[in-house]
Amino acid sequence: MIGKLTGLLDEIGEDHCVVDVNGVGYVAFCPARTLANLPGVGVKVTLFIETYVREDMIRLYGFVTSLEREWFRLLMGNVQGVGAKVALAVLSTLSASELANAVALRDIAMVSRAPGVGRKVAERIVNELQSKVPAYSAEAAAEMGLKQDIGSGTAPAPVADAVSALVNLGYGRDIAANAVAAALKNAGEGPDAGKLIRLGLKELAR
16 A cells, blocks of 8 residues: 655646656646645656546545645544545545534534535545544644634623724634734734734735
């Protein structure tokens, strides 16, 4: 079984890429986010691989991080009605940390943003993966904890005020919370609401 590929990026397609490893080209099907983050053709790249074997084919799925691959495995192996196509659609729409947040907060609407994922499938994803969320990086865990605090009304006043201000400017609450969570990484010690709003707007403008 192939678990990781390191080689030169030979081709980037609509739903796949080709990695040349010592003259052998491996086709890896990837989420759109993974393809968008790949370097240019001819550049060295490493992909974490999930190998899918059937009687009539062998297919490789590639991811930039092992955490994305773990989410792919969870989606494929634990949620009824979710195959490779739906799992890739979810990971094309949501980053690993966004998916973790959605599952932790039971945010069915966020998961159903993925193409081909209706409310029923999104609800199954959220319910089935509640107890199976993969290990987070410290950054993802902190961001998820912040969003839980915002959702429960226990976030620090400057954070809550900044989220509220962005919502009043027309941004969705989840988008505003993500922006403020990202802003906190660069805000230094004890930022006030004004600073978080400014940094949050910069995140939203990216």
